[in-house]
Amino acid sequence: MNRVVVTGIGAVSPLGNSFHDSWNAVKNGSSGIKTVTRFDTKNLRWKVAGELKGFDPGEYLSRKEMSRLDAFIHYAVAAAVMAAKDAGFLSEHLSCAGVIIGSSRGGIGTLEKAILKNQGTEPGGGNNLSGNSRRVSAYLMPATTVSMASSYIAQKLGMRGYCLGISNACASGTNAIGEACRLIRSGYRYPVFCGGAEAPVCRICFEGYGASGALSKVCDATASRPFDGTRDGFVLAEGACVLTLEEYNSAKKRGARIYGEITGYGNTSDAFHQTLPAAEGEARAICAAIEEAHLNPDDIGFINAHGTSTPTGDKTESEAIKISFGSKAYHVPVTSVKSMTGHMLAASGALEAAFTLKSIEEGIIPPTINLIQRDPACDLDYVTATRKSEIPFALSHSFGFGGVNAVLAFKSAGA
16 A cells, blocks of 8 residues: 655645744744634624735736635635645646645635625625626636635646545545545555635624634633633634645655655544534544554654634543543643634644644644643643654544544654
């Protein structure tokens, strides 16, 4: 079976408009969570988000393209272009490459704007009580479909190989990486670009997640506080991260830089509840990733947790780690970078996978910030200050609505 390595990473996140900037920020414990600027939150209880800052899609797309595509596609294209450059690929070398991108919400912001404009409730939208759709763009449907992130990356980079869009709630980005890994393992001979992209910072997402009780009502940068006893929900965020995956021998032959190797992938369903997580289902995904990597729990030196800062989610994930690791659970370092990025939905899983690779490479575990008052039910070794540690093997967790669970296992390039 083919070995699969990561040779390129590109990202835009609340922490920076490149993966390098995002990684430096997360190592330093910097928060990307600020007061929402995209829309008026005056009548809402939720006031903060992880927004991109100073991102210019014009560096990657023409003005016409920008107007015809939702922001989540802008972010995906930017991350993919950076990943291709980071991996040392020129466009003429990518004709057979594949692309798999996950997104939970797709183009929901563009859909919201179109509906408001068509109803005449958007500023300058007029009044459309007649119900005609002349104000709806002919590009509305292709601009907002989840699969367009993959399709447009393929178009921009000239990729004519495997192409797939995945929507599996908050696990989508991790699933995209896992499925790309399986594709190469099964014999696909070309690079695969994979990851997640989201642009959910819009009113309908705030009201929807807020109504479900998932969003934090804290109105400052400390709102995301995974595993803390005072946590009250996650902070919605946006961005994208794309990884370049290759077969090991092919990457070595062309002299590519190797960030690390993907050795295991667990994908399970709780088969339990529409929104509530189940520790047993999460544990099965964790154990599946460890088993596929031919490891034992004792081998794992770090867990990059899903850690969203919801009261139920963090408690359940902690329980799942205890089920999977037994007594070892109390000795494996755990962190949640969502304390700094907020929850980027599908993009979080991809970015956290990339951060996990850098943790292994540099021997550095980023902190979980805002963890002050520990929840007695969350009693593991949560890292609260940047920690140096030798990490030959690590896991990255992603769990989502509907009880979907995805876990990746990584090992260092030299292990």
